Amino acid sequence: VLGNAGTELFRNIPLLVQIFLWYHVVPALVPPLKGVPSFVLVVLGLGFFTSARVAEQVKAGIQSLPKGQRYAGLALGLTLPQTYRYVLLPMAMRIVIPPLTSESMNIIKNSAVAFAVSIAEMTMFAMQAQEETSRGIEIYLAVTGLYFISAFAVNRVALVIEKKLRVPGMVGAH
Template sequence: MNYNWNWGVLFEEEYLGWLISGVGWTFSVALVAWVLALAVGILVGVGRTLPSRPVALLCTTYVEIFRNVPLLVQLFLWYFVLPEIVPSDMGRWMKRDMPNPEYVTAVVGLGLYTASRVAEQVRAGINAVGGGLTSAAYANGLSTAQTYRYVLLPISFRLIVPPMTSEFLTIFKNSSLALTIGLLELTAQSQQIAEYTFQGFEAFTAATVIYVVIALCATVIAQILERHTKIPGFVGKA
């Protein structure tokens, strides 16, 4: 294979600017979507464990729908289908007048999809606390809301730090699908560099290295957080 390697193209002002812009959009999408995923996921995860069967059923339905439909399909539904089925004025605003529709769609789609996965982690964390503490809380006169606030959630949130690290890394990787609706995040900018320069290996290698660095930094931060939040007796030596 006689490939003309040229790593210097990545440091040319125009293409380096594209990479930096792509990293910025990747962080912007992933972090805002993560905030949305945490907010919705915690509510849905708690709802799945409540004594109220209608609330639990509604939350379970949300999880099963969003978790089992591929993220790419969901992004297409949010971006291409939703503006066509809402009232015409709203659909026109979503397609033409809404600021950064690709970015908003990516955040909403990625956030709500990840929320279904966060909800499962929250539900598992609450169930891992065990019925003994819940019964003790009720025996001491705490209401359901107080039991969740003072007993179940403080413990379960500390238990789910390791699996939530995986979800946090996944949301960064899934943000690359936003290129399919026109958002110029890191993968899209790398593809654009490859098309303009015909240096595809260099462009996608740069994207790979950046993703790896992001993942390693997030893992280190998560390990520090896990070390400070682990509960003796709940977390094993492994």
Template structure:
């Protein structure tokens, strides 16, 4: 079987060949019909936008909730924060991501009216961010607990408050040793962004489904989409590997792998 890559240089409007495969994407033809290659790369852009926004939400919430889960239960506030963060993790990691997307798109805006004004890609990014934050929270918790207990005692001996101890001593080290599992979560988020097709975000999976129906060239379409997903995940892997190399703490190589196992 031979591949017909010429399908990407056909117009999405009438199926006829266009002069330039990137006819509208790079302005090679002002009034040219968009090609399937245009559509493919625009869909890739939406995939990356949803994944990056979701990752930003997940990293912030995950770090906060993971930290809360390790607070010493010495006061009423700390106890409630531990309970709240535990409930957060158990709730969001035990509901399928597709169900969460539908909840954010169809249900929650009915109760939180300002969410109705948000575009669908924002709602999907929030759903992805909350879902992934529960997993990141567990990794941050494992990273904090992987640190020697002397770190916390040293912070206390220096007269630091609990908040200062976490800010200046515990979190700077814990966040570095959990970079390997964070790499996996970042790559998973790229792949999980495919659920955005369910609420009509024009990302790669939706492109593949619609383009395959229009062109009947499913092999070429899905190979191209698979390649772009793989490229995206590999790029994330390389970036995170560079960050890990630049921030590695001498003597914590074993602790890092232990943290990723939790």
């Protein structure tokens, strides 16, 4: 119940709002966090937002498995944690690789939100470089290219992993 509440909280609050909360509100409410670098606070906000989305995807992957797999693991004498570790999660992870790939690409793109609280990242560097060089189009095209290359690299790595872990007879297997 507590895990579901946390997942729902972090999943349903927009990322920009979470970044502002972590950057401005949380340090005011939790005095020991005032000395924490702002970059760390933004990473926490991005991490909690993404982890809630990943948790839902893994949960959906587990729920998509036939109930008989769980019962089979328990019938073999495995404990429930062992059944999850050795039977359910290996199969579920194969199912959730495609959505986790999308989530990995999203975290790269979502990092651009950090510029809203003055954390230097590619978009902010582009804004600064545009002011200094007056070459906005070229700079923003380069930044767009860097985001594309980063997301494309994640996609290609995930495709290799997905192909390596395919199970014949399962969704996406050839």
